[in-house]
Amino acid sequence: MLPQGSVCSMSLLKVGCSHATNRSCTGNILTGSGVDPGKGRLCFVRHCCRLCDSNHEDLYDYQILSLSLSLSLSLSLSAGTVQPVGEPLSSQFQEGSVGVIQKLVLREHKLVWNSLARTWTDRDRVLHKRVSAVPFNLVGEDRASLRVLCPLEATGPEMETVHEKFHQASYGFTDLLGQYLSGEKPKGQLETEEMLKVGVSVTAVGELILDTDRLLKLRPPTDGSEYFLSTSDFESLRLEQEGQANGWRALACGCVAVGVAILLWVGLRYHRRLLDRRERERMRRELEQMWAGGGQGPEENTCVICLSNPRGCVLLDCGHVCCCYSCYQALPQPNCPMCRQRIRRVVALYQA
16 A cells, blocks of 8 residues: 555556445556545546545656565456467468467267156367466556466456367267266267467456566466456446346345245145144033033933043034044044044033
């Protein structure tokens, strides 16, 4: 972080910055965070980086001055063309193609018999993968350079496919027989080569530092933020990230809605069971009071299940009066013991 009032300038890359006052500056600039809003805002402007006030005024074109070795921006946006520091990587299959990142992949494709679906399904696996990279800079329109560190740790960039060839598998009769017995039928191998070519425009988002060798370098953020290298412009990168964020936000809202619906459903079921239990308890108490007051009925009015208590309830929808309420509660299935029809509800029977 620069001390308040200090001014240092340099030729920088294409970037943009904005402030709390919604005033923005664009062009060959670089933006970052890490300055106390009460003391000012750190702004990198073309040929100038300085600590300015909230009015964003009185910015002049300065000559290149030395930067403080403690300069570090937790998040910065840079854009420029790719230029290797030393010898670039050469394509193994396309003559004249050079780049700074090279990825070679050999992938096997085969058909596997699916016994459940009774069909052949496509499968693939990586047989060999090699990723190589050389140090490179991002060079702006005014020839200012920014060293990119750890490019393989970044999300992206989208590399160009310079070579792609499919090697068809060949086999004889014995091979075919073995394939049907084993359930695997090789289709062939796909050989691809991808490169981040020299001269490609790249947008980078990461932590900007000034190293001890007085070189501006971009590295993965130490605060855990994502490190980006993209061949698209900043607006496309921003829209892509916003789309992903909106997708995760919608998924979270959907999960919350499903959780609330499940809780409501469980609560409703519990409430219904509680009401049903209370209704059964009320009917049991009424029947007990009726039995205590009226005594035992005639023998032909006794429960067909226990043969001791009087019949005290009507089973609906069949309408049979054949058991006491205690035996009704003990039924393993809610079926009438006389006609085996399903019992929908029970009504207490009051006998004079």
